[in-house]
Amino acid sequence: xxxxxxxxxxxxxxxxxxxxxxxxxxxxxxxxxxxxxxxxxxxxxxxxxxxxxxxxxxxxxxxxxxxxxxxxxxxxxxxxxxxxxxxxxxxxxxxxxxxxxxxxxxxxxxxxxxxxxxxxxxxxxxxxxxxxxxxxxxxxxxxxxxxxxxxxxxxxxxxxxxxxxxxxxxxxxxxxxxxxxxxxxxxxxxxxxxxxxxxxxxxxxxxxxxxxxxxxxxxxxxxxxxxxxxxxxxxxxxxxxxxxxxxxxxxxxxxxxxxxxxxxxxxxxxxxxxxxxxxxxxxxx
Amino acid sequence: xxxxxxxxxxxxxxxxxxxxxxxxxxxxxxxxxxxxxxxxxxxxxxxxxxxxxxxxxxxxxxxxxxxxxxxxxxxxxxxxxxxxxxxxxxxxxxxxxxxxxxxxxxxxxxxxxxxxxxxxxxxxxxxxxxxxxxxxxxxxxxxxxxxxxxxxxxxxxxxxxxxxxxxxxxxxxxxxxxxxxxxxxxxxxxxxxxxxxxxxxxxxxxxxxxxxxxxxxxxx
Numbered sequence: 001x002x003x004x005x006x007x008x009x010x011x012x013x014x015x016x017x018x019x020x021x022x023x024x025x026x027x028x029x030x031x032x033x034x035x036x037x038x039x040x041x042x043x044x045x046x047x048x049x050x051x052x053x054x055x056x057x058x059x060x061x062x063x064x065x066x067x068x069x070x071x072x073x074x075x076x077x078x079x080x081x082x083x084x085x086x087x088x089x090x091x092x093x094x095x096x097x098x099x100x101x102x103x104x105x106x107x108x109x110x111x112x113x114x115x116x117x118x119x120x121x122x123x124x125x126x127x128x129x130x131x132x133x134x135x136x137x138x139x140x141x142x143x144x145x146x147x148x149x150x151x152x153x154x155x156x157x158x159x160x161x162x163x164x165x166x167x168x169x170x171x172x173x174x175x176x177x178x179x180x181x182x183x184x185x186x187x188x189x190x191x192x193x194x195x196x197x198x199x200x201x202x203x204x205x206x207x208x209x210x211x212x213x214x215x216x217x218x219x220x221x222x223x224x225x226x227x228x229x230x231x232x233x234x235x236x237x238x239x240x241x242x243x244x245x246x247x248x249x250x251x252x253x254x255x256x257x258x259x260x261x262x263x264x265x266x267x268x269x270x271x272x273x274x275x276x277x278x279x280x281x282x283x284x285x
Numbered sequence: 286x287x288x289x290x291x292x293x294x295x296x297x298x299x300x301x302x303x304x305x306x307x308x309x310x311x312x313x314x315x316x317x318x319x320x321x322x323x324x325x326x327x328x329x330x331x332x333x334x335x336x337x338x339x340x341x342x343x344x345x346x347x348x349x350x351x352x353x354x355x356x357x358x359x360x361x362x363x364x365x366x367x368x369x370x371x372x373x374x375x376x377x378x379x380x381x382x383x384x385x386x387x388x389x390x391x392x393x394x395x396x397x398x399x400x401x402x403x404x405x406x407x408x409x410x411x412x413x414x415x416x417x418x419x420x421x422x423x424x425x426x427x428x429x430x431x432x433x434x435x436x437x438x439x440x441x442x443x444x445x446x447x448x449x450x451x452x453x454x455x456x457x458x459x460x461x462x463x464x465x466x467x468x469x470x471x472x473x474x475x476x477x478x479x480x481x482x483x484x485x486x487x488x489x490x491x492x493x494x495x496x497x498x499x500x501x502x503x504x505x
Contacts, residue, residue, distance in 0.1 A: 038366075040365075040366030040369065040370070041366055044365055044470055048467060048470065238465070238469065238486070239468045239471045239472060242464075242467045242468045242470075242471040243464050243467075243468055245467070246463055246464040246467045246468070247459045247464060250458065250464075251459065254458040
């Protein structure tokens with residue numbers, strides 16, 4: 001503890017948190033879940049990749065509490081009083097501010113066409129779109145090519161790492177934690193994670209700027225967009241925490257694959273053969 | 286309106302969607318497209334027939350479910366390794382409960398879905414895997430309760446008779462069967478690793494949903 005305090009005094013608050021995130025990304029968090037011994041269950045455990053599940057569940061519940069009692073009500077008011085054109089403009093404005101980062105990360109991934117899209121979108125929307133308030137580029141067929149550092153690390157071969165849910169900061173992975181630690185100066189402190197559904201999107205971050213005011217407005221806009229859908233998901237899910245984790249992870253992989261649906265990695269053929277052989281007498285499908 | 290009959294939920298998780306004229310799209314895997322078209326037409330006919338009582342339409346959907354959806358395969362997939370650990374009797378019970386769960390939770394919501402103005406277009410289809418048993422059909426829904434166009438992908442698998450059935454549903458790239466698999470595994474793990482915990486959970490969920498539906502019917 002003394003060493004940690006000394007480190008904090010030396011490097012200051014912001015960098016201290018960065019170091020913590022990086023350390024977490026290196027897997028120094030204590031594992032909490034019990035590793036099964038059964039080979040089949042071990043395979044499922046590894047497939048799930050949630051070794052800190054007890055901690056993550058607690059974090060999720062805390063965050064849900066904050067969303068239920070604070071963010072959702074505020075976002076509801078925001079949605080009610082803010083005219084739709086203004087909401088649309090804010091959404092577009094914050095997205096536009098993220099386009100240079102999209103260009104950077106697309107370039108780092110060697111996705112030159114997508115990098116070109118991001119640059120074009122930024123230039124067109126910043127000028128003809130009046131500072132990014134209108135998505136003129138989208139209307140002429142230049143679609144968003146959202147990227148982030150975590151996706152870039154994935155393309156470079158950095159493994160995903162364990163699933164981690166940080167209270168009030170939302171879901172991430174070991175790799176994501178590393179990316180956040182590097183990107184800490186981009187106002188990731190609060191990124192709308194009070195509403196976990198914000199993270200299951202098309203890869204765009206609603207907070208891509210360093211202004212707390214814009215960040216706050218972006219958080220509200222992001223949350224407002226899921227009002228309604230959030231209740232439906234909650235009412236239909238078997239286990240909200242697990243549903244959210246799986247959809248987040250799928251969303252992550254979809255983002256890495258640039259929107260392509262990553263189902264080919266799931267090899268069902270072997271399972272189908274096994275189903276037919278082992279359970280032939282039990283059903284005739 | 287009861288949560289069960291919330292119309293806006295149906296587009297999100299309905300296994301069978303409704304109404305439109307699907308243009309012929311002879312690309313990729315026509316057999317899969319044709320199968321999906323047939324199932325959709327059947328679902329439309331059931332959902333649109335408001336002259337029948339709801340319970341009858343639910344039973345019609347159950348029959349369609351058996352034809353259109355690879356219920357047992359989905360059940361075995363979402364049970365994961367626990368499918369083999371269960372004995373034959375428990376496995377049969379679980380698969381039966383899963384079927385009831387699908388009907389109770391999803392079918393009733395589909396019946397509340399506003400199908401009159403929905404349009405669906407097939408974007409593409411392709412085979413998946415190397416044995417010719419699987420296909421992915423990409424569709425887009427718009428109109429009706431869809432505020433914005435929604436992409437839904439359908440993962441179909443061939444049964445023993447070589448007929449395509451729906452195995453998985455991908456809503457904007459998020460696949461439901463994988464989520465259900467993880468959720469059911471979570472229920473079992475939190476039940477101390479006992480597979481019977483999942484059976485108890487499903488019975489409770491079905492019972493609660495059925496009670497809610499009955500209250501709704503009586504209220505109307």
